[in-house]
Amino acid sequence: MTSVLVPVAYVIIIFGGLFVFSYYYRKHTATKAFEPYFPTHAERNAYITLLQKTDPPANDALLKSALVRRAMADVQRVLRIREDKPAMQNLLQKGSIGDDLWNSLLAAEKELEGEIMEVVAEANTFVEGWGQVIFPTANEMLANEKMRAAFDRTNELKAELEVKYAQQAKYEVTPKPAESSTPSKPTNDMLSPSNDNASSDNEGSVTSKSGNKTKKRK
Numbered sequence: 001m002t003s004v005l006v007p008v009a010y011v012i013i014i015f016g017g018l019f020v021f022s023y024y025y026r027k028h029t030a031t032k033a034f035e036p037y038f039p040t041h042a043e044r045n046a047y048i049t050l051l052q053k054t055d056p057p058a059n060d061a062l063l064k065s066a067l068v069r070r071a072m073a074d075v076q077r078v079l080r081i082r083e084d085k086p087a088m089q090n091l092l093q094k095g096s097i098g099d100d101l102w103n104s105l106l107a108a109e110k111e112l113e114g115e116i117m118e119v120v121a122e123a124n125t126f127v128e129g130w131g132q133v134i135f136p137t138a139n140e141m142l143a144n145e146k147m148r149a150a151f152d153r154t155n156e157l158k159a160e161l162e163v164k165y166a167q168q169a170k171y172e173v174t175p176k177p178a179e180s181s182t183p184s185k186p187t188n189d190m191l192s193p194s195n196d197n198a199s200s201d202n203e204g205s206v207t208s209k210s211g212n213k214t215k216k217r218k
Contacts, residue, residue, distance in 0.1 A: 035100070037108035038077055043070040044115070047122075064126055071119050071138035074112065081109050 047066040050058040088105060091097045120131035 035104055037104045038080075041070075041073065041115070043073040046070075060126060067119065067122055067126075068134065068138055068141070071123075071134050072142055074115055074119060075135060075138050075142060077108075077112055078116075081105065081112065085109075 043066070047063070047070045050063055050066050085105060088097065088102060092099075092102050116135070119134065123131040123134040
C-alpha cells in the first residue's frame with residue numbers, strides 16, 4: 001500500500017507545483033508593463049487636442065481631416081502587425097526572441113482593436129454610417145499617397161539612371177583606328193604581266209617581218 005502511495009504523492013506534488021508556478025507566472029506577466037510595440041500615436045493625440053479645443057472650437061472639416069489621418073495611421077499599424085506576427089511567432093517557437101517582445105505585440109494588437117472601435121464611433125458622430133467606410137477610405141488614401149510619392153521620384157530616378165548608363169557607355173565605347181584614305185601605289189608585280197605581253201608582241205612582230213623578207217628574196 002505504501003509503495004503505491006509514494007508515486008501518486010510524487011505525481012501530485014509535481015503537477016501541483018507546475019500549476020502554482022504557471023498561475024503566478026501568468027499573473028506576473030499580466031501585470032507587467034511591456035515596452036510599447038508602436039511609438040506614441042501622434043495622429044490620435046492631434047485629434048483629441050483639436051476635439052478639446054474650445055476657444056475657439058475647431059470646425060468640423062478640420063476635425064474630419066484629423067480623424068481620417070488617425071484612421072490612416074491605424075491602417076498602417078494593422079498592416080504592420082499582419083506582417084510581423086507570423087514571423088515573430090516562428091521566431092518565438094525557435095527561441096530566437098523572448099516572451100517580452102511577443103507579449104508587447106499582443107498588447108499592441110489588443111490596443112489597436114479598441115482604437116479602431118473608437119475611430120468608428122467618432123466617425124459616426126459626424127455622419128451616420130461614416131464609420132463603416134472611413135477605414136476603406138483611409139486605405140485608398142494611403143495607396144494614393146504611395147503612388148504619388150513614386151511618381152514624384154520618377155524624375156530623380158530617371159536622372160540617376162541616365163548618369164549610371166552614361167558612365168557605363170563611356171567606359172565601354174573605345175575609339176577605332178582611322179583608316180587611310182590615300183590609294184595604294186601599284187607594285188611591280190602588277191606591272192609585270194603587261195611587260196611580258198608587250199615583249200611577246202614585239203617578238204611576234206619581228207618574226208613576222210623576217211618571214212616576209214625571206215619570201216621576197218625567193
